[in-house]
Amino acid sequence: MKKNKTSEITLPKGFVISNEIESNYDNQPLFKEKVDKVNYILKTVGIPKFNK
Amino acid sequence: MLDNQYETKISANYQNFEFISEGPNGLITKVVHYSETNLKGYYNLGFGDKDTLTGFVSDISVSNNGDMNKVLSTVATTLFIFIRKYPEATVIATGSTDVRTRLYRIGISNNLEKIEKEFVIMGLKDGKWEIFQKNIDYGAFLAYKK
Numbered sequence: 001m002k003k004n005k006t007s008e009i010t011l012p013k014g015f016v017i018s019n020e021i022e023s024n025y026d027n028q029p030l031f032k033e034k035v036d037k038v039n040y041i042l043k044t045v046g047i048p049k050f051n052k
Numbered sequence: 053m054l055d056n057q058y059e060t061k062i063s064a065n066y067q068n069f070e071f072i073s074e075g076p077n078g079l080i081t082k083v084v085h086y087s088e089t090n091l092k093g094y095y096n097l098g099f100g101d102k103d104t105l106t107g108f109v110s111d112i113s114v115s116n117n118g119d120m121n122k123v124l125s126t127v128a129t130t131l132f133i134f135i136r137k138y139p140e141a142t143v144i145a146t147g148s149t150d151v152r153t154r155l156y157r158i159g160i161s162n163n164l165e166k167i168e169k170e171f172v173i174m175g176l177k178d179g180k181w182e183i184f185q186k187n188i189d190y191g192a193f194l195a196y197k198k
Contacts, residue, residue, distance in 0.1 A: 011062070011133065012057070012133075017062050018063070030083070031099075031111055034096050034146055041144070042144075047142070
């Protein structure tokens with residue numbers, strides 16, 4: 001996957017990059033059940049036909 | 053982009069977003085997190101409330117803070133930002149409960165015209181992905197950049 005295709009993006013007003021957010025969730029797997037659910041959907045249903 | 057959002061902090065990798073909901077039940081920290089699934093390039097959109105004492109994030113809590121539209125608009129805006137940063141990403145969202153899934157549907161429906169300018173939105177119904185339509189109950193939602 002291509003990351004940072006545009007290294008700088010324009011953020012809408014009120015949205016700011018904050019270094020304090022980065023490590024806030026290192027000690028908990030956020031939304032693991034949701035991720036498992038999506039993994040199950042991708043495994044059983046698959047992905048749609050894209051025009052990407 | 054959408055209108056009427058909360059001020060939001062973004063992690064340097066653009067995968068974590070935090071904002072504070074303000075309403076009759078006080079100040080509630082909301083967290084949006086994009087985590088990659090087992091399929092490369094496919095991300096789960098997670099959204100929940102953060103307990104300010106423990107730091108634990110729950111996606112089943114109901115805050116009833118009277119600002120649903122503003123919260124959903126803010127979450128939708130994180131999607132714009134995330135996909136601008138990761139333009140090859142496909143994002144999937146599921147509700148932790150039927151009520152929350154319905155909330156996502158309302159949030160998408162309320163902002164559909166603006167969202168569809170940048171994204172293809174699909175819904176999962178009867179085991180198949182289809183182009184999102186208003187007023188149809190879906191079990192999951194998928195978005196990718198046009």
